[in-house]
Amino acid sequence: MKTALLQITSSDDPGQNLEMVRAMVAAAADKGARFVLTPEVTNCVSNSTTRQREVLRHEEDDETLAGLQKQASELGIWLLIGSLGLKTHDADGRFANRSFLVSPSGEIVARYDKIHMFDVQVTETETFRESANYRPGDRAVTAETPFGRIGMSVCYDLRFPHLYAALAQSGARILTVPAAFSPVTGAAHWHSLLRARAIETGCYVLAPGQCGTHPTTRGRERKTYGHSLAVSPWGEVLIDGGTEPGIHFLDLNDSSVTEARRKVPSLTHVRPFTGP
Numbered sequence: 001m002k003t004a005l006l007q008i009t010s011s012d013d014p015g016q017n018l019e020m021v022r023a024m025v026a027a028a029a030d031k032g033a034r035f036v037l038t039p040e041v042t043n044c045v046s047n048s049t050t051r052q053r054e055v056l057r058h059e060e061d062d063e064t065l066a067g068l069q070k071q072a073s074e075l076g077i078w079l080l081i082g083s084l085g086l087k088t089h090d091a092d093g094r095f096a097n098r099s100f101l102v103s104p105s106g107e108i109v110a111r112y113d114k115i116h117m118f119d120v121q122v123t124e125t126e127t128f129r130e131s132a133n134y135r136p137g138d139r140a141v142t143a144e145t146p147f148g149r150i151g152m153s154v155c156y157d158l159r160f161p162h163l164y165a166a167l168a169q170s171g172a173r174i175l176t177v178p179a180a181f182s183p184v185t186g187a188a189h190w191h192s193l194l195r196a197r198a199i200e201t202g203c204y205v206l207a208p209g210q211c212g213t214h215p216t217t218r219g220r221e222r223k224t225y226g227h228s229l230a231v232s233p234w235g236e237v238l239i240d241g242g243t244e245p246g247i248h249f250l251d252l253n254d255s256s257v258t259e260a261r262r263k264v265p266s267l268t269h270v271r272p273f274t275g276p
Contacts, residue, residue, distance in 0.1 A: 001147040001252040003035040004028035005208040007228040007241040010039075011215035012046035014055050018064045022071055028247050029075040034104075035147065035252070037080040038068075039208045039228070040155045040180040041097070044085050048219030049133055056095060058087045065100065073106030078145060082178025082208055083114065083154050085134075094135040099152050099178060101143045109145075112152035113137025116160055122184045130156070140166055148173035148254050151203070155179040158193050158207075161200060168201035168267055173233075173257045175203045179225075180210035186225025191237065199235040202261040204252060206230050211243055233260035 006024050010017045021038055028036045043064040046052050059065060064084055072079040081100040088096050097114040115138065117131035140163060141152045151167030151174070158177055167175060175197060181190055198205040211226025228241030230250045239248045261267065 001035050002032045003206070003230075003250050003252050004031075004033035004037070005206060005228045005230060005239060005241065005248045006036065006038045007209055007211050007226055007244070007246050007248065008039060008042070009212040009214055009245050010042060010045040010210060012044050012048070012051050012055065012217055014043040014064055017043055018067050022067060024247055025068070025071055025079070026075070028249075029077050031249065033077065033249060035078040035080070037082060037176060037178065037206055037208045039082040039210045040178045041085050041210070042082055045180060045210060045214040045222055045224070046216060046219060047222050048216070051216075051218040052085060052095065052133065056085050056087050058089070059098070062086060069102050069106045069108070072102045072104060076104040078102070078104060080150075080176055080178070082176075088135065090135055092135070095133055096137070097130075097134045097154060099154055099176070101150060101152065110141050110143035110150070110152060112141040112154070113139070114154035114157060115140070115163065116156045118156040122182055126182065126184060128182070140170075142167055142170050142172050147252055148257070150174045150176060153177050155181065158197065161197065164197045164201055164203075165270075168203055169270070172201070173203055173254060174252065175201065175205045177205060177207040178209075179207055181225040183223050183225045186227065190225060190227060191229065194229050194231050195235045195237065198231040198233060200266070202233045202257055202264070202267065204231070204233055204257065209241065211241070211245060233257045
């Protein structure tokens with residue numbers, strides 16, 4: 001299955017971002033990609049709650065989702081919308097950080113709400129409190145496709161290996177990790193964590209990322225790490241997208257999953273234990 005990871009620099013203008021992403025999806029499909037993946041918060045990167053409340057929509061009203069569903073149908077491709085920031089009907093007014101898998105007919109076949117919230121102080125000047133504006137999900141999700149079962153995750157989930165073990169033990173052969181990773185933590189941990197998740201599970205790991213300095217109309221500037229990665233089930237880095245926007249291609253081969261798991265069948269060696 002020819003696959004394309006899109007590395008983008010989203011602004012805080014969803015309409016502008018949709019136009020950019022649609023052009024890249026079309027270019028990827030034109031070069032033969034039948035599975036295309038976009039990064040986390042494809043529709044809007046913003047540190048301003050005020051701006052988010054202005055431009056984010058509920059799922060049923062979101063133009064980015066509707067536009068990309070329509071395009072997937074027109075092109076006849078599988079599309080992972082890495083995630084969208086969406087309004088919810090929660091009483092506390094928090095948003096959802098939701099990933100979508102869209103079929104070639106344009107149907108949503110799976111939704112996943114990011115479980116782990118990025119509440120960290122990376123440096124003295126770089127602090128994130130994702131849970132202040134986004135509410136966490138509580139359900140792991142896999143989805144069946146003709147080219148293998150997909151286990152869905154988003155960004156900070158990457159630091160919680162038990163999630164990926166559960167996805168793989170439930171039949172996932174491809175793990176998706178769309179991200180908008182911090183440059184500081186990205187430089188320190190991104191490659192190591194993604195390779196570890198692939199090695200532990202014998203899965204392909206596909207991680208399209210946001211990159212660069214994100215245009216903003218309100219709030220403080222935000223930068224992301226880029227380096228969209230595709231990692232083989234044996235832990236080899238097949239794609240590294242660097243730091244600039246672009247489209248990056250690979251061929252998924254399910255026999256690579258089978259071979260990696262034959263060599264080291266660790267998923268079949270899990271044992272219960274007590275303590276500590």
